[in-house]
Amino acid sequence: MNDELRVYGLHVGIVGLLLISYFVLPEYHSGNLARIMVLAVYAMGYNLLFGYTGLLSLGHALFFSSGMYGLGLAMYHMDFAVPSGILMGLLAALITSTVVGFLALRTSGVAFMIVTLMFAQAGYLTVLYFGEFTRGDEGFVLQQSERVIGSLDLTSPAGRYFAALLLFAICFFLIMYIVRSGFGLALIAIRENEERAKMLGYDVVTLKLKAVVISGVMSGAAGAAYALLFGYAGATFATVQYSIFPLLWVLLGGAGVTIGPLIGTIFMFYLIDYSSSLTMAYMLVAGVVLVLLTLYAPQGLAGELRRSYFKWLP
Amino acid sequence: MEFGPHLMLASLEGAVIAAVLALTAMGLSIVFGVMRVVNVAHGEFFMLGAVIAWTVAYSLGAHPAIGFLAAIIIAPLLVGILAGAADRIILQKINYDPDRTIVVTIGLLYIIQQTTLMTFGPDARPVEPPFNQRLALPWFEFGESGFQLYWPWGLSITSYKLFIILAAITLLIGLWLLMTRTRIGLVMRATQQDSEMAGAFGVPVKSVYAWVFGLGAGLAAIGAVLIVPVQQAHYLMGNEPLLLSFIVVIIGGLGSLPGTVIAALLIGMSDGIISVFFSPTLAKIIATLLVAMVLVFRPQGLMGKLQ
Amino acid sequence: MASMSILETKGLTKTFGGLSANTNIDFSLTRGKITALIGPNGAGKSTFVGMLSGRITATAGSVHFDGVDISNLPAFKRIGMGIAYTFQITSIFPGLTVQRNVELAARRALSLPKSEILDAVDEVLQRVDLLDRKDQKAADLSYGHQRILEIAMGLIQKPKLFILDEPTQGLADAEVEQFIELINSLAGKSTILLIEHNMDVVMRAADHIAVLNFGELLAEGTPKEIQENKEVQNAYLGKTTDA
Numbered sequence: 001m002n003d004e005l006r007v008y009g010l011h012v013g014i015v016g017l018l019l020i021s022y023f024v025l026p027e028y029h030s031g032n033l034a035r036i037m038v039l040a041v042y043a044m045g046y047n048l049l050f051g052y053t054g055l056l057s058l059g060h061a062l063f064f065s066s067g068m069y070g071l072g073l074a075m076y077h078m079d080f081a082v083p084s085g086i087l088m089g090l091l092a093a094l095i096t097s098t099v100v101g102f103l104a105l106r107t108s109g110v111a112f113m114i115v116t117l118m119f120a121q122a123g124y125l126t127v128l129y130f131g132e133f134t135r136g137d138e139g140f141v142l143q144q145s146e147r148v149i150g151s152l153d154l155t156s157p158a159g160r161y162f163a164a165l166l167l168f169a170i171c172f173f174l175i176m177y178i179v180r181s182g183f184g185l186a187l188i189a190i191r192e193n194e195e196r197a198k199m200l201g202y203d204v205v206t207l208k209l210k211a212v213v214i215s216g217v218m219s220g221a222a223g224a225a226y227a228l229l230f231g232y233a234g235a236t237f238a239t240v241q242y243s244i245f246p247l248l249w250v251l252l253g254g255a256g257v258t259i260g261p262l263i264g265t266i267f268m269f270y271l272i273d274y275s276s277s278l279t280m281a282y283m284l285v286a287g288v289v290l291v292l293l294t295l296y297a298p299q300g301l302a303g304e305l306r307r308s309y310f311k312w313l314p
Numbered sequence: 315m316e317f318g319p320h321l322m323l324a325s326l327e328g329a330v331i332a333a334v335l336a337l338t339a340m341g342l343s344i345v346f347g348v349m350r351v352v353n354v355a356h357g358e359f360f361m362l363g364a365v366i367a368w369t370v371a372y373s374l375g376a377h378p379a380i381g382f383l384a385a386i387i388i389a390p391l392l393v394g395i396l397a398g399a400a401d402r403i404i405l406q407k408i409n410y411d412p413d414r415t416i417v418v419t420i421g422l423l424y425i426i427q428q429t430t431l432m433t434f435g436p437d438a439r440p441v442e443p444p445f446n447q448r449l450a451l452p453w454f455e456f457g458e459s460g461f462q463l464y465w466p467w468g469l470s471i472t473s474y475k476l477f478i479i480l481a482a483i484t485l486l487i488g489l490w491l492l493m494t495r496t497r498i499g500l501v502m503r504a505t506q507q508d509s510e511m512a513g514a515f516g517v518p519v520k521s522v523y524a525w526v527f528g529l530g531a532g533l534a535a536i537g538a539v540l541i542v543p544v545q546q547a548h549y550l551m552g553n554e555p556l557l558l559s560f561i562v563v564i565i566g567g568l569g570s571l572p573g574t575v576i577a578a579l580l581i582g583m584s585d586g587i588i589s590v591f592f593s594p595t596l597a598k599i600i601a602t603l604l605v606a607m608v609l610v611f612r613p614q615g616l617m618g619k620l621q
Numbered sequence: 622m623a624s625m626s627i628l629e630t631k632g633l634t635k636t637f638g639g640l641s642a643n644t645n646i647d648f649s650l651t652r653g654k655i656t657a658l659i660g661p662n663g664a665g666k667s668t669f670v671g672m673l674s675g676r677i678t679a680t681a682g683s684v685h686f687d688g689v690d691i692s693n694l695p696a697f698k699r700i701g702m703g704i705a706y707t708f709q710i711t712s713i714f715p716g717l718t719v720q721r722n723v724e725l726a727a728r729r730a731l732s733l734p735k736s737e738i739l740d741a742v743d744e745v746l747q748r749v750d751l752l753d754r755k756d757q758k759a760a761d762l763s764y765g766h767q768r769i770l771e772i773a774m775g776l777i778q779k780p781k782l783f784i785l786d787e788p789t790q791g792l793a794d795a796e797v798e799q800f801i802e803l804i805n806s807l808a809g810k811s812t813i814l815l816i817e818h819n820m821d822v823v824m825r826a827a828d829h830i831a832v833l834n835f836g837e838l839l840a841e842g843t844p845k846e847i848q849e850n851k852e853v854q855n856a857y858l859g860k861t862t863d864a
């Protein structure tokens with residue numbers, strides 16, 4: 001089928017482009033791109049829940065930081081090696097997303113937003129409360145020497161970049177697969193009309209829970225990767241701001257489009273990078289972008305592309 | 315200080331917090347009650363109230379009482395007008411769609427906060443209270459001659475803090491009278507009940523919304539002006555009031571004035587008391603989780619109506 | 622051994638606060654027949670059907686479907702047992718194409734490979750005369766076409782029981798005719814329960830009519846019997862019977 005080829009081609013092409021970018025771009029930008037790819041994984045996790053299932057969470061920083069601290073604390077305090085550290089990060093994200101899912105999904109709409117926000121806030125405060133271990137806002141650094149897998153040094157520019165690319169590629173293809181599967185279509189049905197989906201026989205409750213968990217674990221993977229590759233864990237990543245970022249990236253790039261999160265993350269990263277060289281108040285840009293997007297381009301960049309030209313974009 | 319007086323001190327501090335919180339939370343509650351939207355930028359309107367108060371007092375350079383008087387009139391007015399404008403320009407355009415309103419008010423939050431950062435700066439700036447005598451407070455004990463009052467050292471309150479409590483009570487009563495006894499209040503309550511019907515009866519719903527949004531912001535600003543001589547004006551000071559207001563409004567029941575006041579008392583007092591005896595962080599964790607659980611298991615809060 | 626009735630309720634009751642919306646309803650649906658549920662406004666028809674579909678929890682009583690007690694099953698499970706349901710106010714997926722709408726209904730109900738599902742979708746769309754609109758966004762359809770789309774979403778499930786809540790409301794005369802034809806073509810294969818206000822449709826399509834009044838089952842019988850029933854006439858006295 002023509003569309004299927006297009007979809008595969010696009011996704012493979014993007015990963016390929018990211019691959020060669022390492023060799024083509026100056027180090028400053030490839031360093032940025034490594035960071036961007038990890039954050040884009042966070043955004044993709046968020047997009048699955050927001051863009052495809054239609055659930056707006058304001059507490060995803062909880063999942064991101066669960067992964068971050070899961071890996072970070074295990075490696076820092078308990079001398080875990082990288083692979084088991086990663087497992088701990090994913091496990092932490094799995095637990096938090098399952099618990100939050102069970103509770104928060106009993107609500108909907110505005111209440112859901114507030115409940116997720118509250119859980120994330122409680123998480124942030126808990127990080128501060130156990131400051132002896134977490135070092136609170138100050139955070140802690142993971143030694144370079146520990147961040148290796150065998151002989152593979154994850155702290156070198158190449159190690160960082162390709163590890164980030166690997167994570168991105170895995171999650172990118174996973175999302176591509178999910179949203180085009182029966183499960184993904186069911187999520188879209190829930191987004192479009194939950195009551196109708198229910199009355200067609202879809203187990204809406206279980207489907208939403210699965211969406212929260214997959215979204216949460218993917219966000220946690222990004223958090224763990226961030227700590228691992230950039231060597232730092234801190235309470236800032238558990239704040240409300242870090243719950244707002246993925247919303248911002250996804251809205252800008254295009255909610256409910258697989259390539260949306262990557263596009264949004266790249267744009268916002270460079271927009272903020274640029275404005276922080278101008279002023280201390282760089283988040284002003286984030287605010288203005290959010291308002292303009294909501295008023296004039298709620299579909300986001302890739303969303304507008306899909307609407308006008310590329311209807312086959314998944 | 316012994317436990318008794320210590321508790322009384324904590325309670326008084328809690329009462330001050332509760333007073334300001336009640337006003338701020340009412341602002342949020344009214345907006346949600348009448349317009350059915352959540353204003354995430356509410357904390358920033360609070361912050362603006364404090365920042366404008368500082369600016370007014372500083373520019374006047376006169377006696378603190380005059381500066382304060384000017385501030386408490388000008389700041390809420392300016393903030394209310396700004397909010398009304400935001401409603402007309404932005405919220406009306408997206409037709410008060412719940413999801414989009416939340417996102418757009420998040421944007422507004424950053425715009426207001428960061429603009430303040432750029433103009434006011436990152437420092438905290440103090441405002442002088444209009445008056446500030448220390449009033450020693452008595453405690454009781456049962457001595458040889460029976461019930462006796464004594465004045466423990468350290469147990470005191472300032473006249474200004476007392477004023478905050480009284481001012482808040484007065485304003486809340488005024489607000490209650492406005493909502494229940496005046497025509498404006500009636501219009502607001504009608505719009506809250508059924509905006510379509512109200513519109514059909516000739517109520518200018520869009521104008522009501524702008525006024526309500528302005529009123530909500532103005533209430534937050536008043537709360538800020540009251541507390542700024544005690545705290546200081548700082549561009550990030552809106553975060554905590556926002557969170558606490560959320561907590562109060564949800565526990566008290568969205569759209570219920572008595573519920574909001576009771577919840578503000580509860581939260582303010584317990585925040586004050588727990589913070590004195592335990593860790594403030596722990597208090598906040600408990601409060602945050604409590605809100606989440608209330609929403610999950612008893613969404614109508616203490617006194618709100620189930621929708 | 623399939624019994625005569627595919628759906629049975631015993632003592633089905635719903636009270637809201639102090640008000641009783643449905644009281645003690647004993648009702649059964651004969652397999653393969655088209656039954657219409659009628660009654661004046663406020664009689665409790667929506668509540669009753671809500672309890673059948675599972676959208677409303679009963680205060681008391683039981684519901685049996687195809688011999689199984691479904692009283693405690695959530696709505697989605699009941700649908701999964703072979704019930705299709707259309708809403709009083711049309712409920713479809715507005716942002717998705719006509720084809721996608723029916724596909725979603727089919728995917729859950731039919732265990733077939735994708736290509737066969739798409740063929741089945743085309744077939745049903747052909748039957749309801751919407752095939753030429755299959756790539757249109759559902760939100761762009763006229764209200765009448767949206768209602769027919771919703772019926773198509775029910776048809777493709779090949780349901781044992783098809784519950785339609787005021788299906789002809791908002792349809793033009795020609796579309797009502799089309800609907801009656803469609804319903805009659807299903808006779809014998811599916812059991813159909815219609816909630817209807819349009820007496821013309823009821824008289825022409827229904828094999829059996831049940832009348833609800835003040836939350837109770839007032840009368841049951843053939844269209845002719847119901848037409849001549851004095852109590853039914855009294856219940857409707859002064860009220861218009863056309864939608």
